[in-house]
Every structure is written in C-alpha cells, then in structure tokens.
Amino acid sequence: MFKQELGEGENFDVIVREIRTTGRKAALVCIDGFVKDDILTEIMETLALLKKETFGFSTLKTMLGKGLPYIELATENKVDELLYAVMSGSILLIVDGSPEVFIIDARTYPARSPEEPDIERVVRGSRDGFTETIVFNTALVRRRIRDPKLRIKLLQVGKRSKTDVCLVYIKDIADPGLVETIEKRINSIDIDAVPMAEKSIEELIMPGAWWNPFPRVRYTERPDVAAVHLVEGHVLVMVDTSPSVMITPATYFHHVQHAEEYRQNPAVGVYIRWVRFLAILGSIIITPLWLLFALSPELLPPELKFIGPKEVGQIPLLLQFVIGELALDLMRMAAIHTPSPLATALGVIAALLIGDVAVRIGLLIPEVILYTAVVAIGSFSTPSYEMAMANRLVRFFLLLATGFFRLPGLIVALIIVLLVAGFTRSYHVPYLWPLVPFNYEAFKSILIRSPVPVQNIRPQILNPQDDVRQPSPAFKRRRS
Numbered sequence: 334m335f336k337q338e339l340g341e342g343e344n345f346d347v348i349v350r351e352i353r354t355t356g357r358k359a360a361l362v363c364i365d366g367f368v369k370d371d372i373l374t375e376i377m378e379t380l381a382l383l384k385k386e387t388f389g390f391s392t393l394k395t396m397l398g399k400g401l402p403y404i405e406l407a408t409e410n411k412v413d414e415l416l417y418a419v420m421s422g423s424i425l426l427i428v429d430g431s432p433e434v435f436i437i438d439a440r441t442y443p444a445r446s447p448e449e450p451d452i453e454r455v456v457r458g459s460r461d462g463f464t465e466t467i468v469f470n471t472a473l474v475r476r477r478i479r480d481p482k483l484r485i486k487l488l489q490v491g492k493r494s495k496t497d498v499c500l501v502y503i504k505d506i507a508d509p510g511l512v513e514t515i516e517k518r519i520n521s522i523d524i525d526a527v528p529m530a531e532k533s534i535e536e537l538i539m540p541g542a543w544w545n546p547f548p549r550v551r552y553t554e555r556p557d558v559a560a561v562h563l564v565e566g567h568v569l570v571m572v573d574t575s576p577s578v579m580i581t582p583a584t585y586f587h588h589v590q591h592a593e594e595y596r597q598n599p600a601v602g603v604y605i606r607w608v609r610f611l612a613i614l615g616s617i618i619i620t621p622l623w624l625l626f627a628l629s630p631e632l633l634p635p636e637l638k639f640i641g642p643k644e645v646g647q648i649p650l651l652l653q654f655v656i657g658e659l660a661l662d663l664m665r666m667a668a669i670h671t672p673s674p675l676a677t678a679l680g681v682i683a684a685l686l687i688g689d690v691a692v693r694i695g696l697l698i699p700e701v702i703l704y705t706a707v708v709a710i711g712s713f714s715t716p717s718y719e720m721a722m723a724n725r726l727v728r729f730f731l732l733l734a735t736g737f738f739r740l741p742g743l744i745v746a747l748i749i750v751l752l753v754a755g756f757t758r759s760y761h762v763p764y765l766w767p768l769v770p771f772n773y774e775a776f777k778s779i780l781i782r783s784p785v786p787v788q789n790i791r792p793q794i795l796n797p798q799d800d801v802r803q804p805s806p807a808f809k810r811r812r813s
Contacts, residue, residue, distance in 0.1 A: 335362055335425070338416060352377060355393060356385035358429040367422030367440045376401065376424065376437065393428060397435060405438035417495050442466050447473060450554035450576070452718055457596040462554045467497050473556040474501060475659050480561060482506075488519050490534065494526035498534060501559075501569035508566065508796040511760060515568055515581060530575035538570075541757070546726045548719035549759040551583040558592050566797035582759035582795070586779050588717035589613055594782045602782035609714055616711025616726050619702050620654055621731035621743055627700075629739050646695050651736030653697050657705035660687070660731055718728040766794050 339362070341347045346365040346703055350373075353359060359380065363373065383396055398406060409415050410433045419425050422440030446468060447461040463470045471485050486500040498519055502512055518538040527533040531552070539549050553559055554576050559569055560579045570579040580587070587612065594602040623640065626633050630641050646653070691697040708728065715721035727750050733748035757764035767775035775792060777783075789805050791797040 334412070334425070335415075335419075338412075339419070343404040348373075350377070350503050350751040352380060354380035354428065360425075360427045362419055362425040362427065364419060364422060368424060369441050372439050372441070373424070374701065375437065378537050380426075389496070393431060394435075397426070401437065401813065407436045407438075408433040409436055410434065417489075420495065421497075437646060442468075444469060452757065453553065453555050453558070453592065453594045453716070454468065455591075455596050458555055458592060459555075460558060463556060463559075463576040463578055465574050466577055467499055467571055470556075470571050470576075471499060471501070474559055474563070474569075477556060477560040478503070483563070486516065488516070490519060490522050490537075491524055491526045494528060496527050496530070497573040499569075500561065501571060503563055503566075506564070506566050506791070506799050507795050508567055508798070511582070511796070512568055514568065514760065519570075527572075530572040531570070531579055534570065534572055535579060539759075545753060545757060546723040547585065547754055547757055547764060548588065549583060549757065549764070551580040551587045551717060552577040552719065553580060554578070555592060561595075564791075564802070566791050566795035584759065584762060585720075585754060585764055586767075588720035589715065590779075591716040599782055599784045605780050606780075609716070610712035611712040613724065614711075616715065616721075617709045617728050618706050618731070619711075620728060621735045623704050624650055624654060624732060625735050625740060625743055628736070632740065640698050642698055644698060646698050648696065649697075649736075650701070651732065653701045654705070654732050654736075656700050657697065658725075658732070661705060661709055662725075761796075762794050 336342070336349055339347045339349075340562075348361070348363050348365055350361045351358070352361060354539055361373070361376065381402055392709050393410065409418065415425060415434050415436070418436045422442060424437040424439055426435035426437060428435070444466040445464055447464055449460040450462040455460075461473060463473065474485075475483065480503060482504040484500075484502055484504050488498045488500065490496045490498050500512070500516055500519065503720035515538065519534070522534075522537050524533075524537065527537075535550055536543075541549065550570075551562075553562075559578050559580065563569060567583075568581050570581060572579075588607070591609065594606050597605065626637075627641050627645075630638070633640060642650070648656075688697075688702055692702065712721045712725060715724065730750070731743060731746050736742075738745070754764055755769055763769060766772065767779065772793070774790070775794070778788075786803075788806075789803055790799065791800050791802060793800065
C-alpha cells in the first residue's frame, strides 16, 4: 500500500528497503535527501542485531525502544499520519504482523547556516539570522528566551503541502484572547497548499481590505528582534521553508524602528531614529510638495523661489515624475535579478547613460532626477521593506492628486491616507497607536529611544498579563 501511495518506482527518491529484524520481515520507508546514508545504515545495523523473540507488539516496541539509538520513536496506525510523517522526512519501520508502524524521527533537512539578514544589518550586534528550517528558528528564539513559559505550538496548514506553522508566545505575558484568535484562524485555513509560506499565511489570517497597502504584520529575520517582541507580549508566527517571522499585532511605528538604535548609546540611538524618521517622511512628501510648488509658484515666499525649476521642458512635470517613479522601480527590480558581479555595471548604466541622456535630450529635468533620488534614499532607509513599498504607493497617490488638483488635491489625498491608516487594525490594535488614540508615555518611547533602565512597562495596547518588566528606577534606589 505504501509503495502505491508514495509512487515507489515512479519517484526516484522514494526508498523502500526490505530487511529482517527479530526474525520477521520488515521494511524501511523514507525519502532520499531527508535521511543521510550513514543514519540509515546505522539503523539497519541495529535492527539486524536485535534478537528473535516471541512475537508480541509490546515486546517488539520495548526492544526497539531500547535498541534503536534515537530518542524520538513513536507508533501510528493511521495511514494519513504515516504518509505525512514519511513526507516530512521521518523513517517508517513496518514489521510483519505488527498492528502499528514505527516512526523513527531521524530526519536531516537541507539547510543553510544562520547568517545575518541582508536587509536588517547592524554595525554592532549578533550576526545570526533565521533560516528556512523551522527547527533552527525555534532554537534561535529559545537560546535568547530560556523561559519555561515560552510556548511553541505546532500546527499544519494545507491539505497537500502540510506546511508546518509554529505559534510562538510567552504564556504568562501574551494576551490569551489574541493567542486564541490567531490559532483559530490558522486552524480554519482550508486550502490545498501554501508554497509562498508566510505571505500566504498572512493573507489568510489577517482580515481587512486587500487594497490597503499598509502592512499589518511586521516581518523580521533577526532572532533578537523576535525575542524583544515576545517579551513585550507579541505573538510570532513561524512558517517552515521561510526565514521571515511574522510579528503580530503591529502598528505603523513598529515598522519604522530598527535594531541598530538599540545597539548604540541612547543619545546616538535617538539621533539615528530621528534621521530615519525624517528620511521616511521625506520619501513620502518631498516630490509631491516640490511638484505643488513648481505648478503653483505663488505658494512659495520670495526667498524660496530658487526651489522651482528654471525650465520645465517639453514633458509635463507630473509625467516626468511618473517616468522617474517607474524608472526607479525598474532599476530596483533589475538590481534584484542582476547577478552580483554585474550590479556595479547596472548602477553605471542607470546613473551615467540613462540619467545623463534623459537630461540632455529633455526627457527629464535635473530637479526631477534629484528629488526622485532623494526619495529613493528615504525608501531604502525604511527598516521594513513592506512599509517602504506602502509608502511608495502613498507617494505615487499624492503625486497624482497634486498633479491634477494642485493644493486641494494634496490636502484631500493626505486626509484620505490618514483616514485609511487610522481605520486600519492589526487584530484589536489601532494602526496609528500611540498617536491615535494618543498615549503620551508610549508616544514618548516612540520619539525617544529610552535607556534600558527606564523601560519598565510593556505596551498596554497588547493587554499583557504581566505588564511590569522591571521595578522603576525610584524603587531600585529605595531598595539600594
């Protein structure tokens, strides 16, 4: 039966090795690539040395439990569970006359070493990062949080893919209602497969309008960032085959903070944070504002008249910015698909050939290229790639509104964007919290990277069961 279900003979990587153990016929079933040859050979040698005993399932199970040099040994008689086990990398041991099949968990997944994520680099700090193997990822988190209250629940999604999904939280900190809600939504997923891993899971468990560009979960590939959010009361969702871990719930301000701010002195961290905030704000508003002043120069005071363009050129300014935005996205996509040795050549082509020639022939004016480059730098300064893409769409919307309707268009477009962000929810958490609704203490911690000794309270919006991280500085002084 297993040969037929697994397509033995049709699939070259399905191994069915017939042997004898304890005087009975037996077979080992596994998938090549998930089990190393030396492990399989060791198991076969161990089974061959087991003595013949009077048949009995309990006796056989005891013998295998003592004789096999592997800790994880289980039995199962449901065909679906057995097929799932072997397709996940375990070895099945089928013994003639036994009512159940033995599952030997000796799998070894193809995996890369934990390396620092490319998009979340820091000058100081750990250099390890999540990988595509979920067991490695859970170990990286446990290495940082050695708390027996840390819970890692294993779930499966997909009728065909049977993708492993882990729900990670600290039991006496995270809101039980939030944990229950996320777990129910994962369990209620009814789909054949999720080969796109974490992104498919996000779209299946996050309610809301598909057209809303703002990301309602934060992704990270850094174990230290994931651990910090666990301690605050967040819930993580890990998906096998993906190095990106979902942090839920998440607000807009979660996406604009970076680990580098907490790897430096608090004063330096504040400076870095404010520079980043200005870069993100500039990436959204600089080009629409300049377009507004160029189209309506009467809005500029006399001392700022130099901001406007000396010559507009043959193409309308709005169309020039649209061309610049599309060219920027084309170069970004080209950089992703360009082999690393050719990346420098791509930059030379974009800067010298395309940019210079576009100005010379009058396709774009120098100011458009300048401000497009400035907003590109602001986008690259955004820690969250998903938020950078959302801000790009917002900027494009503001550009179109400004180009067609001038100042009223810009004001109305800004109001629409703020309303969309204001009505967005990440589960029960308002997206613009702690700005809307306003919370002074939480908002102050957003604006100023506070020192660790004064980080006493967990975010109240998460409804943590234990909201105190450490005694206040005044209490510490009294004790000392």
